[in-house]
Amino acid sequence: MELNHIIAEITDQADEFLGEKPRRDHAQSAVADLIERDYFELTATHRTTVIAGVLAALEAEERFGMEFVGDPFKAEPESEKEGDA
DSSP states (O other): OOHHHHHHHHHHTHHHHHOSSOOHHHHHHHHHHHHHHHOTTSOHHHHHHHHHHHHHHHHHTTTTOOOOOSOTTSOOOOOOOTTOO
16 A cells, blocks of 8 residues: 555545544544554554654644744844845
8 A cells, every 4th residue: 555645545534533623632643543443554664654644734734723833922033124234
């Protein structure tokens, strides 16, 4: 079986196991359970690859909502002042 096909197939089924307010940690365990049930023949390395691929696809689709990285209250760095050259 080709891993990209499995990743696409699981990603397409995401609505069935994500729920209304999906969280990344919940999605990761749900994907792992799905793989255990439906793709039990995959090796541990392939399972890890599929889980990472599905989570990356779901993040690209912004299924987990907006997440802040870093400190949202930290002041932004000052940009170069105009006229300096």
